[in-house]
Amino acid sequence: AQTVTQSQPEMSVQEAETVTLSCTYDTSESDYYLFWYKQPPSRQMILVIRQEAYKQQNATENRFSVNFQKAAKSFSLKISDSQLGDAAMYFCAYRRNFGNEKLTFGTGTRLTIIP
Amino acid sequence: DVKVTQSSRYLVKRTGEKVFLECVQDMDHENMFWYRQDPGLGLRLIYFSYDVKMKEKGDIPEGYSVSREKKERFSLILESASTNQTSMYLCASSPWGQSYGYTFGSGTRLTVV
Numbered sequence: 234a235q236t237v238t239q240s241q242p243e244m245s246v247q248e249a250e251t252v253t254l255s256c257t258y259d260t261s262e263s264d265y266y267l268f269w270y271k272q273p274p275s276r277q278m279i280l281v282i283r284q285e286a287y288k289q290q291n292a293t294e295n296r297f298s299v300n301f302q303k304a305a306k307s308f309s310l311k312i313s314d315s316q317l318g319d320a321a322m323y324f325c326a327y328r329r330n331f332g333n334e335k336l337t338f339g340t341g342t343r344l345t346i347i348p
Numbered sequence: 349d350v351k352v353t354q355s356s357r358y359l360v361k362r363t364g365e366k367v368f369l370e371c372v373q374d375m376d377h378e379n380m381f382w383y384r385q386d387p388g389l390g391l392r393l394i395y396f397s398y399d400v401k402m403k404e405k406g407d408i409p410e411g412y413s414v415s416r417e418k419k420e421r422f423s424l425i426l427e428s429a430s431t432n433q434t435s436m437y438l439c440a441s442s443p444w445g446q447s448y449g450y451t452f453g454s455g456t457r458l459t460v461v
Binding site: 239242266268270275276277278280283324326328335336338339340341 | 381383388389390391392393396406436438440449450452453454455
């Protein structure tokens with residue numbers, strides 16, 4: 234079974250600085266998708282960024298980018314120019330690209346932004 | 349704006365009660381999911397459904413059942429609520445294939461006393 238590990242339960246960063254959240258996963262598949270979701274205090278889960286495993290280029294969405302290391306099974310999220318609104322729980326998720334597979338989530342990292 | 353709507357934001361129930369958590373989506377998605385979220389454990393899948401009247405067990409189905417009579421509605425049922433079912437419950441939906449991930453509701457925080 235696939236597993237997703239987020240080893241940092243909590244992180245903090247100074248406003249305007251850069252922070253990196255770690256995620257590793259275990260799979261024997263070669264074709265899959267990886268996601269980062271954000272859950273702010275409102276509890277609404279929001280998709281931040283998505284990476285397709287067969288694409289070598291790292292995905293970016295404005296201030297959010299990933300470092301995808303397929304061989305190492307690592308998928309970290311970098312947030313640049315951190316803002317107060319970035320404070321949230323961040324979840325890493327995996328889904329293999331087969332049929333109608335479900336998402337498997339990590340345990341989450343709580344990110345605090347220090348003004 | 350596309351929506352997944354969970355009927356209650358907060359719910360308090362007594363031990364032994366039958367509890368219904370309702371979820372409705374307006375995106376004509378085939379797949380719907382119920383997750384449970386607990387601190388330090390992340391999101392764990394309870395049940396999912398990929399079609400009307402179809403259901404599949406997730407990772408932690410014990411003590412729960414589901415119903416999907418219409419495509420847009422997916423209900424989670426706690427037949428006899430227990431205190432260890434106190435948790436945050438998240439509903440989500442997705443089109444078939446899911447390459448773009450899920451759309452989530454805003455959660456129901458259930459407390460069983």
